[in-house]
Amino acid sequence: MSAASKVRREQPDREIVVFERGRHTSYSACGMPYFIAGQVSDSDQLIARKPEVFREKQNIDVRINHEVIKIDVDNKKIEVTNIQENSTFWESYDELLIATGASPIRPDFEGIGSDGIFGLSTLQTGIDVFEYIEKHSPKKAVIVGGGYIGIEMAEALLDLDMKVTLFDMAPQVMPTMDKDMADLIAEYMQESGVNLYLNEKLDRFEVKNGTVTSVLTDQREEEAELVVLGMGVKPNAALTSGTPIETGVKGAIKVNKKLQTSVPGIWAAGDCAESYHLVKKEQTWIALGTVANKHGLVAGINLSGGPLEFPGVCGTAITKFKDLEISRTGLSEKELEESDIKYKTAVIESRTRSGYYPGSDKITVKLISEEKSGKVLGGQIVGFTGSAKRIDTIATAITAGMTAQNIVDLDLSYAPPFSPVWDPVQTAARRLV
């Protein structure tokens, strides 16, 4: 929708048709845990713009409940199912943008299709969880997977006074962080009442009358009246099969920096498409709202004649568990261990504000630089209120190719309510020079 809006602004007379298999457009998927927790009072608040607004105010022909099932590249047309009428038709195009997003991974465990087991992806899945909780008042919740969705849902379900158990087969939560930083998060989750079991593999779900009753791992059985799956996502690239549209990293649709696919006239943007990784210097696949929005803008401009390039991503991400903030950018030590790059790391503990200022709290910053050049390659932050947005300074520095000494030299802001006199990011950088 972001691309469609951009095209409309650039080309007031162009015909724009959008097919959406669900019922909603332009919503904040990231807001779902907070809606489920009751912090956002109405799911409509998560919607930036409804289909009728696109139709009426922007003259964009949005057709919800329509799923595109096939692309005929040679004849420049697509096959579409009208889900409500259960009918199918062909629509022609001059240019096609694929923006099909990503879907939760749902491995084929016994009982995974039962009632009470949810993945989170579309707004509808969030509404489904919310309504299930309203109706059944579950008291025992199990979350499978300790990534972004897993820890955000752990916070949400604790807020709703459930007993929350989280399983992950990895030895840590938050796989995009290094274990030393993830351990700080795990510790705080346990202190806050989450029953956290790492190194445990999901085995199957116990089901009674079609509804989940417990989760079995390779080590225990845990009763569950609600199960949330946070086992990662995969790009929705099925439409490319049987076409010459190439896929790449993790099955995402291959695109160049203009977001063109391998087939002229066909573009891809958002969670279904690749991006270029500015630090790895190779194609990557990152399913995140920020990246998707930038893709939308760039695709929209290029569909209107362009040209604009999307330079790429650093892998920046942020979240929180209760008042513990978490962020990361660039490469982790884990990622670097798999490369040939020689690197140095610094992990420092500092304060979010001047130590004497009320509300000053703990922040831990990990910074990684290339041994030879001193260039900063990655950063990770775990700390209390006011910590995590500091990752933007590191992301900006990495994008600019700055060294740790360059970060030490930065003229960052300081006043007692905001920071120690050396910002924690600089304190970490000082350890690397």
Next chain:
Amino acid sequence: MSAASKVRREQPDREIVVFERGRHTSYSACGMPYFIAGQVSDSDQLIARKPEVFREKQNIDVRINHEVIKIDVDNKKIEVTNIQENSTFWESYDELLIATGASPIRPDFEGIGSDGIFGLSTLQTGIDVFEYIEKHSPKKAVIVGGGYIGIEMAEALLDLDMKVTLFDMAPQVMPTMDKDMADLIAEYMQESGVNLYLNEKLDRFEVKNGTVTSVLTDQREEEAELVVLGMGVKPNAALTSGTPIETGVKGAIKVNKKLQTSVPGIWAAGDCAESYHLVKKEQTWIALGTVANKHGLVAGINLSGGPLEFPGVCGTAITKFKDLEISRTGLSEKELEESDIKYKTAVIESRTRSGYYPGSDKITVKLISEEKSGKVLGGQIVGFTGSAKRIDTIATAITAGMTAQNIVDLDLSYAPPFSPVWDPVQTAARRLV
């Protein structure tokens, strides 16, 4: 003390003598308003390290209550007054670092020397204000000057339930911001109960029995039981007079990037010394704790053999008035109007968090870029909780020479509790491309 500590770490056997005319070392002058407001319970909390700790743990010969009054450059010695004994002696040096700081400007208005009128500079001046309030319980306070100290003291004195009146002869508060941004601050100060009078010139102080009773401007008389002067600061460079040590911008001591003065073997650092301005590309004078600390580190390394250069400053600063956060970096429109540079500005209003997330509030970002190159020259932020530290992203981008498009492309962090999907800094940048 920061330089002295660095020298000690680098050269364990070097003789280091420090003369300090006051009683305290290594304290946070920026914390004084919060101590006066009662948010910091004890002035000792503002002290990072006491003289006896430097003496005992670091073998640094700190002599408090000793004022250096003369430098004999030819014979490499300084004349020192022992203030308590009222005696004078000469001390020789191999290398000399001048770190005499800055002092509040106290123009020669009638009655300005009276009891109840305070400037804020050393920790002792903060303690003096605190003790005066304890003893006299003033109910009516007048602040002269609407800069950093003025607005921080306005918050502090409102917290203490005083009637607070603030005069500034300029048409705006916060002279380092542009008027459009400063007006947002002024409006909020007035809403919060500050009697704000702009465009009013201080005339004189009414005094009774040696104590201030009212403040007269060119337009009114305002009763005052306590007056705080926030009329700016000037570098303490008097020691250079009668020596070949050159002074420069606003009378600050001229230094190169190594912090050497014009006389070999003599260095200057902190609020008494110049810095290089990375955007103006000329020498500047900025009296701020962050800059002073960096000067200390660089001077310490160079005094120990070095070499290290201090690349310069962007003019980054941050403060708050109650829950309204304020920050700036680079050049303001006001500064640019005085130059030959052609520029573009964008002022946007956005939200600190996703609009639907609890606590989401208003943030205004002003961004300025060079018309021809697109390079970002400056930024200003006024907004509620979570706004102001975003200035660090802009400061980093400016230091790296980034354009507005580069900022749009940055991979900044987003999750509903932290930001809209386009960070407000990027929303401003989008208006400039």
